Amino acid sequence: NLRNLTLSSPLCGRRQAVRGPAFMFNARGTSLTSEEERFLDATEYGNIPVVRKMLDESSTLNVNCVDYMGQNGLQLAVGNEHLEVTELLLRRDNLARIGDALLLAISKGYVRIVEAILSHPSFFTSERLTRSPCELQDDDFYSYDEDGTRFSPDITPIILAAHCQKYEVVHMLLMKGARIERPHDYFCKCADCTEKQRKDSFSHSRSRINAYRGLASPAYLSLSSEDPVLTALELSNELAKLANIEKEFKNDYRKLSMQCKDFVVGVLDLCRDTEEVEAILNGDISAELEEGQHHRSLLSRVKLAIKYEVKKFVAHPNCQQQLLTIWYENLSGLREQAIAVKCLVVLVVALGLPLLAVGYWFAPCSKVRSCVSW
Template sequence: MREKGRRQAVRGPAFMFNDRGTSLTAEEERFLDAAEYGNIPVVRKMLEESRTLNVNCVDYMGQNALQLAVGNEHLEVTELLLKKENLARIGDALLLAISKGYVRIVEAILSHPAFAASGRLTLSPCEQELQDDDFYAYDEDGTRFSPDITPIILAAHCQKYEVVHMLLLKGARIERPHDYFCKCAECAEKQRHDSFSHSRSRINAYKGLASPAYLSLSSEDPVLTALELSNELAKLANIEKEFKLGKILRAPFMKFVAHAASFIIFLGLLVFNASDRFEGIATPPNVTVIDFPRQIFRVKTTQFTWTEMLIMVWVLGMMWSECKELWLEGPREYILQLWNVLDFGMLSIFIAAFTARFLAFLQATKAQQYVDSYIQESDLSEVTLPPEIQYFTYARDKWLPSDPQIISEGLYAIAVVLSFSRIAYILPANESFGPLQISLGRTVKDIFKFMVLFIMVFLAFMIGMFILYSYYLGAKVNPAFTTVEESFKTLFWSIFGLSEVTSVVLKYDHKFIENIGYVLYGIYNVTMVVVLLNMLIAMINSSYQEIEDDSDVEWKFARSKLWLSYFDDGKTLPPPFSLVPSPKSFVYFIMRIMNFSKCRRRRLQKDLEMGMGNSKSRLNLFTQSNSRVFESHSFNSILNQPTRYQQIMKRLIKRYVLKAQVDKENDEVNEGELKEIKQDISSLRYELLEDKSQATEELAILIHKLSEKLNPGMLRCE
């Protein structure tokens, strides 16, 4: 009674959702209650005894008893209702059972005589409505399924392998849509009447055709069918107008253009940041300029401009992109690409430069705070400040070599040079500059090979000349070779002919030392300039000639490597937009949380063997039904034995179906089985209550009969 009262309270305003329905009678209320909650005895009794019951009555949502029973997975109630004649909305119940994956209910509905008519399973609700109003209750305002969905299309969308197999045995097929340029009367009418519904029906049909469940069970060669379907869909993608803009934006070329444009803007910011010094600086290194008398000079020089702030944002965006790439590819794959090493080094130097600049700004700000707090005079030039504070008022010529601002400027200059060298990465995209960039890359490799021999010779002469002249510091015409630093400078610039011969001359009359110096210096120049330098030129020339002979192949290979780097997922947004979290990032984050929770539940699952057993039984059902289908063709199969390719394909299909079922059962964590157990318990409760009531009635009848027999005997005794 409590459930009935609750249902009456819910079903009261039926006219709100169902304009065809009227207020339900008490009998209909009880009937719908029993169908929804699985009260098998009440449903059976009302179907057998009631003459006024309308089995097609609907609730406030427009659902009849069959739909309520199917939606709550009451198989016995569904079987009782299907025995009733003139039952409506059988097609809706079938679609509902398919969407929920109730295989036994689907099998029971398919055995109904209504499906004996040919073509019933291939018609959509919209097409069926023109022939039979009772099979589908299609409602344009609030239907659960699209009007063009057929049972087999829905089963294919939901990846229900058992249902697809049953429908295929019944003769159901997914009709391939007509050609896009088809001018038949049917296509013309659909396109004219509702072009959106026409496009949606084509998309749903192709989704069903491309479903792994339908492909693997309906085709003898699913691989070939998938390739043919892929080719057809690729052609339609170029013809259809929908989603063209999204396809263009997702193209790898657009990703390349976006990243290239972002980097060019970054280089423009680097140039613009130095544009105020193109014609020289207004403040010489020995002059200080302040805005007001109490201002410390270094506060003015260490402040960040808006251009530098934009550069910092770009650097942070590029660093975030590099960190994501390092995380996705792993350290080994990341380091194998030299451009990644260059990028990481460039960004690290940028960050070090800005960090040193920020430290200098903090020190200057602390000095300014000290002046504001403890100095009362209006002009700092008239005050004697502590040395650590006075330092920040000095001009540039008095700064220490280890000053953070000087270090920052040096690192920034190196980073700018590396930034402009990064342009070479995109040069292979151009046919004219690509071969030149490849030649430059080979040249750099030759130089690194040459550097091994060069460093060995260079170190030998540098240490030898230093040992020879280190005792004559201040006793030479110039300071060459008197220190390690001077030895390095002299020998390095002598390669380019910028060192003097007098570098070995002494002020004293030590001819032996001078002669040894002349000999060593001469041997060095002959070895380095005449031999090694010409050897390097020959190596570079040979490498360039090799590339020039195969310039087209080399360039196309380099260009392909460049394009492939933009085909991978990730790095969609260029810096600095990569710092903004995209909707895709939120979706991936939520999916990772869901996968983590599923993994935890999967570890707690104890009945995995039961799931494997169910999967094997379903596979046996699949193979047994296949054997029944092909029994009639046994004679032909003897004559036409399957080829090895067909046998392999059949095995692959079976393995794929089995794996898909096992994965699905593991993901669902037996939620469907738990729900089925709950429904069975509910049905059992009603059956027990009915048995109890019947037993009570029988007992009352027996007591009544016994009392009738005892009463006459007592009267005779009296």
């Protein structure tokens, strides 16, 4: 497949390659009829009138014919960002390789074309979006010959969109019900995993890392999760553990774990006021508040970050500022005092603690209470 890899590079123009040595090794280039050649040219260069005329009038035209690089008209139109030609082709009901065209459009970031392809009737069932090319080997939705898609066969559209950080496309696919499946445990012994491991252990490992790469991408984290901070913190921990288990991909997993941590810090960076910082540091407080706790003292995300050793998060100015505010909550005047005064106050409070405690017993609502709770 090396020939295909080198030829599908976007820099390699079609005309140029025809004259190149690759042409000599390829017998298929010669088998195109002149009509098919004209059709492929029209789709590649976005010649709308010619494409429309040929689609309407010619009864012999095979719309799925492929050029010497194994790309059909749809792929050529999508690859060259011709939205209208793509729409014309999508109206044909016997069109093949729609999945390949979708992946191509996602990788290039052509949002309008992705939208057009997703409105095709073949996406009315969400199965097409949730399953990868290698799982969906039942029709001509993806090409499976050697010239097929240049994407890894375990990549679903949403994984690719997440890899490419296309927020709009990820959102569109999530709306259509596509999700990235969390890979099973590394030592999972279920029938599915055993079969994949037996068939091709390299592909199995690669599909796992591809899925995690999608899960850890900021676009997917922020759009798919109700609580992105919690999801990212837990994922970073899971990836750090995997780095120690799957040693051969150690660097990749470490990088992804770091990416999740950076995402959490990035979210904290974006905060504009105390309320937002509190929301991030405390997480989902609705459950705990019902039990009557004071939400300021929860800081569940900070505790989690300390547990998972996300130092950047805890040391972030926004987080530290919030922690200091809580520290001096009832004694705001103390903050401006010199170190010696602070030490003295601590000493006096520590020595007087038994007395203060007794005082608290008799008058729980007085000012003394704040000293004890402090």
